[in-house]
Amino acid sequence: MGLMKRVGIRIGFGAAAAGFALLVMTSTAWAQEPDQEIADLVAAIDTAWLLIAAFLVFLMQAGFAMLEAGFVRSKNVANILMKNILDVSAGALAFWAVGWGLAYGFSGDATNGFVGTGHFFLVGFDDWASWIFQFAFAATAATIVSGAMAERTAFRAYLFYSVFITAIIYPVVVHWAWDGNGWLSAFASNPIGTNGYLDFAGSGVVHMVGGFAGLMGAIIVGPRIGKYGKDGSINPIPGHSISLAALGVFILWFGWYGFNPGSTLGLTGGFAALAAKVAVNTTLAAGASAVGCAFLSRTRVHNFDIGLTLNGALGGLVAITAPCAVVDPWAAVVIGFIAAPIVILGTEGLDRLKIDDPVGAVAVHGFNGVWGVLAVGLFASKSGIAEAYVASDSYGLLLGGGAEQLGIQALGVAAIAGWTMVTSGIMFLIIKYTIGLRVSPEEEERGLDLGEHGVEAYPDFQPSPSMGGIANMLAVTQPATAAVPATSTSAARGPE
Amino acid sequence: MGLMKRVGIRIGFGAAAAGFALLVMTSTAWAQEPDQEIADLVAAIDTAWLLIAAFLVFLMQAGFAMLEAGFVRSKNVANILMKNILDVSAGALAFWAVGWGLAYGFSGDATNGFVGTGHFFLVGFDDWASWIFQFAFAATAATIVSGAMAERTAFRAYLFYSVFITAIIYPVVVHWAWDGNGWLSAFASNPIGTNGYLDFAGSGVVHMVGGFAGLMGAIIVGPRIGKYGKDGSINPIPGHSISLAALGVFILWFGWYGFNPGSTLGLTGGFAALAAKVAVNTTLAAGASAVGCAFLSRTRVHNFDIGLTLNGALGGLVAITAPCAVVDPWAAVVIGFIAAPIVILGTEGLDRLKIDDPVGAVAVHGFNGVWGVLAVGLFASKSGIAEAYVASDSYGLLLGGGAEQLGIQALGVAAIAGWTMVTSGIMFLIIKYTIGLRVSPEEEERGLDLGEHGVEAYPDFQPSPSMGGIANMLAVTQPATAAVPATSTSAARGPE
């Protein structure tokens, strides 16, 4: 690439003596060979797609941050946001140093089905577009966990586990499922079974890892104070802002259009039509699940519950993430409708087991991740597999394609859930018995914002006496009756 | 598309024994014929543009949600957000099942100028990129209505009318104006007049439908309690969060770059330059209208009013939506400046008629939708029409192109406004006299969040005694003096 081209592009803006050169002309001037030109165009459009998709997936960090912030109490908002900004930041360094290398890296011929072996710190590597896309996925897996463990997990513990998931636990699963050498991979030269494990955009690889690590974390850190009464009661602890939670879901849904359609990894070679079908399926599953949760919530809690409906949309998105490329739109609708009860009953079931997940991440990402993986084995069409992978006679059980694929998908579920729960369980236990996993009860009552970060998220507004940070802090240190005069309380808030 | 390509793309990440294959190489390896390669590239870039534009338009749902949430009182926030999440969700199912079929569907040769006749449930259909783009537009039309009817409309009524608009009312207008067989369509083989009705991105098709359906809804559901005094006074009811409203406008403006430039539907064939011009015009009209409203608000309410300025930006965006492809930038500035008084005087006029539109949707989308459609007949340039449609001697009246186009645009306004007002009027009346359109006065006072959904949007914060949800709830059920002690009230808030 010579001087003329480089100058030409930028000079397009300037006032070259020869006049104003259009981009079209300057850009094509350098090209000599049609084949080379076409290869350059293919690289341009495929890279553009991968980068833009990566950027949309990155924006999901904003979605998770708003969702998780909205679903926690105001006294823990700065803490959860700090976790969100740092998991993507520290995660970037971790995925640069180690994560990519364990997922896709290799060194010479040395490789294996279990883990990548090279390109640490991206030495000798230059597939930058793939790195940024995969990094955005890794950050998604890691950030899911913070929601399930919100409102009581110590910040130092968080920093450790977040980096460990991004650097180690998640990349290994990626290697299994998506690397050309992975033992589960559909892209292996001799895949397991006929097609290998099919997980187009990561219901299992990304969401199950985040969800099941969150499950282990929620179990090991224990429930928030006051969530489960000694009499067996389950006490709702409403989040502080429905607005932020709803904003988060809209942003996440938007970002999912990078997550799923972007997983074609390019648009040339006929993938454009596939990416478009994936976008349609993603939309329909999210819509069906949100509608399903709205109506189902009415039968379970006598209301159109907005928290469950928001999580419903997310559950449908998680569920369609694996099958989005291989099912027809009608099946996306069915998959979405089935995602709805999984969100609601999953959330209820965890509560019954006294596993406290403040934002519903386990049911949304973990359980619906399982459902999405299995749905491939049930609903994948013969033409869908041919379009997204390689033509095969093994496809969805319900479409007459036999049980083999469903079996492989179940194996994938078992492997991913097993790996994630064992490794993250060990990790959380080590943290618990070394640096400590949980804040003190005093700090939890007072709020993690003041305790861990010395700030209030909303210093200009009066908290409700019954809920807010300062009031709770006072309640810990002095008699509640003195701290909150009855007249003030009843006047401003009344009984609930 | 054979095995090698599919594997190649994904293996690009992996550690194939033969080394690391760049995307460029794997992707081009399969292609045999230059013509086929170029057709593939054209499909890739045009599809990419349509998909990305669709995603940006989808994000407008987040913008509308934040705008509408910000402009209502805190006691109705969860309700309006629930409506926003469900209109896109139920709308996806409705546009899949029915909407597309009535807009663009056909069955064999059976078609007509009034309504589409096939492809229901997308059977026999595979133009996925077009579906997702058109769906995002349909969701926009539907969500406009919820703002105009906010803070008093029953949720069950909302569910019904929202689906009906997405499935029936809106798609018929699309068929008229944008389908190749529509009686108004510029794409018909024998369009009405010389050019047919010109509405590039839908000032009429989308925004007038949303705005005029909202107008009928606002009239039929009636004003909020307390909005209009018996003495003829008009009482401002400020929204609960300027921050969310402003965020909504920024997101909407961003999403409009999908809405308008994306309406080229592709970038090849010379459309790239047109899309760029559309982006410039969109920016200038929005800017001019916001500036206009800021200064005009100063003369009307003695302040730089932020609510009107935010709606001013939106009004400019709506107005430029029809003419964005056929006018020069100077005309975009003029169109934007004229949009400003339409927003402000339109809002004032509705108040004088006691038509209560809490978010200003009717003036922004309905009235400026009309202005945008007519502006085509005034400002469309000869070269602009040639670039975006077909070269013609009929163009903008003010540019010497005669009055014919203005006449056709006026016919389009009459047809769209008439259809929308009649069908939505009948629909709202049927709802009113069957399942009911409005919540009870008690529920309205208390807030729809508690009544319809059993939640508070912001449980951690003390509402202002004069405005908030709980305080109002108490005011309904017990004497206000007992509920809100005078000292507490005056201390925290004082007179307004």
Next chain:
Amino acid sequence: MGLMKRVGIRIGFGAAAAGFALLVMTSTAWAQEPDQEIADLVAAIDTAWLLIAAFLVFLMQAGFAMLEAGFVRSKNVANILMKNILDVSAGALAFWAVGWGLAYGFSGDATNGFVGTGHFFLVGFDDWASWIFQFAFAATAATIVSGAMAERTAFRAYLFYSVFITAIIYPVVVHWAWDGNGWLSAFASNPIGTNGYLDFAGSGVVHMVGGFAGLMGAIIVGPRIGKYGKDGSINPIPGHSISLAALGVFILWFGWYGFNPGSTLGLTGGFAALAAKVAVNTTLAAGASAVGCAFLSRTRVHNFDIGLTLNGALGGLVAITAPCAVVDPWAAVVIGFIAAPIVILGTEGLDRLKIDDPVGAVAVHGFNGVWGVLAVGLFASKSGIAEAYVASDSYGLLLGGGAEQLGIQALGVAAIAGWTMVTSGIMFLIIKYTIGLRVSPEEEERGLDLGEHGVEAYPDFQPSPSMGGIANMLAVTQPATAAVPATSTSAARGPE
């Protein structure tokens, strides 16, 4: 481009008697010549990239708005948001009328190294994609200033200086550095030194201009009441919403993927790989700086401070903006880590000088803008410069490329800082001594929202007695003890 193509594209949706025409077919039908086809594809992909990048940069306006709103007190939220919506709106008109012309415009052969000379009001101009991209950059430079001067600057003064920066101060710097005739420009036929001044996406051109104009503004308008005690104390004035600030940072980071990778201005001609590398470097620098600030804040203020961490991410983004195209990823990490102390010590240093910058804009954009420009001279690799500009033997000092480039970068810093501080200083002084730069002390205490705009941003919520708008308003007009009864205060908020 004939009739058939235009109709074909739109008819793709309709029910043409001949059946359903795929986009691929209609779009390619018109093309005759492979060369012409390839030129069209190049234009399409390069324009798509530039437009999408411009849209992402535009969304940074939402990010700045949320960041600045979150970092000010609730009584000044509507004011800062009004400034944000109007600087992009008035800025669009200013950059249309004057700004572009001074940056890149020319008239015939008349041009010079200091300032553009034509294309005012875009007369005789049609490079629309470049205009929208450059406009989005201009709006970024202008909006930075409002943060540094927040909470006490009069609105009329703001309108004037904002337009002046977008129309005059910023475009001149663009002409110097990026126009093909600019005296500093790397794209000049005889650039200064070997390579000219290298500032790929504008650490200097955009962020230094915004940051140093903000510095002059903050100095001349003076600190907020109460910020600096007479005893030399520095009083923190916490912003009203950590949530909005965090949202702003996530949106800004996302938008930066348009800012930096988009500055390739196209993707063909091999630029796709460069854009991807830029995205990776952008990510790593942001992550490193955020992590650095989180840990450094712990040593400075005994906490993981979220405000500093959020600004840390931004500081890293600013610092990598100039060198993103010419450094390797390891250097991006180093640059990011060094950005962290610049944010924290810069903020502390300004406070020691009693220069009050409520949002930290000067340290983030001004000081890290300087750092980014200089980092090119230290870390630019030989291959990096060849890839992004023209192969050269002058590159980063620390990589053995000599000191020349560092010298040129320092010259660029001096020129940009000097121009910006002198011109903006004169401008602010003229404003101060004519229409006035600052609101009255009464209005400042009461809040600019009520004083300038007659609204409250959050009318439904009770402000904290110690901080909020109404309480402060009362405190000005009547004795505080009467306004805020002790019992109510202590109950709801307690001591801080």
